[in-house]
Amino acid sequence: MASYARRILSRMTMANPPSRNASTFAGTRILAARGRPSPPEVIEEEIPTSGISRPLAEVLRELSKRVPESVIKVRVEDGTEVKYVPWHIVNRIMNMQAPEWSGEVRSITYSADGKSVSVIYRVTLYGTDAEIYRESTGTASVDDTSYGDPVQKAEAMAFRRACARLGLGLHLYHEDLA
Template identity: 95%
Template sequence: MIIKLHIVNRIMNLHAPEWSGEVRSITYSADGKSVSVIYRVTLYGTDAEIYRESTGTASVDDPGYGDPVQKAEAMAFRRACARFGLGLHLYHEDML
């Protein structure tokens, strides 16, 4: 199950209102058939900040909604948030 981008964004705003996100790099494959994005999510605390990065990859030929960079960025954003623990329960529902 994939959490939609707008839901992840809403959860971040609710539980960690002092957060930011940024695209660190956009790289096309050598054959031009896919694009990969590295995304960083940073949480700011009172005395420190922490970040997690992750990657997302999308096919250039995928006919779905949005361009390939947007799709790869959304995937990388969700994965970076998962590195903070967001949504991990969805992968282990059988263990609850």
């Protein structure tokens, strides 16, 4: 299985050779989009394929590293700029830095007036010595379809926040305090 992953990775690397503007995040090379509208690609040099491979403290230390500016997006909500990392990039980083993670939607709840939906999401990390989970919520207006389906938007928000509680991208929540 490991050789299969390396062959696939080798093909990806040949198709997208590293550029001078590649940045490193915890041993992961994240390539800038080079003028293309598609998101940056994340390429791992060695992909763990099975088993719990590291102590939980080491996994948490890797997840707590700053996310490169190249993957951070900005959107405006109620006149305020909000920085975030798209859910698919968070998912990719989790797969590479904590391959033993799991996630699940714990509940989907519509408000009494039916104007908003809230999702509770749980992310669990497994290490050689322990496991830990964090939950968080995401809420979206049912009328707001600017970023897709409201339930999907609330789920993505809850997922990102649960990962932040484990350290991934947490610096984005307190940048202004520094």
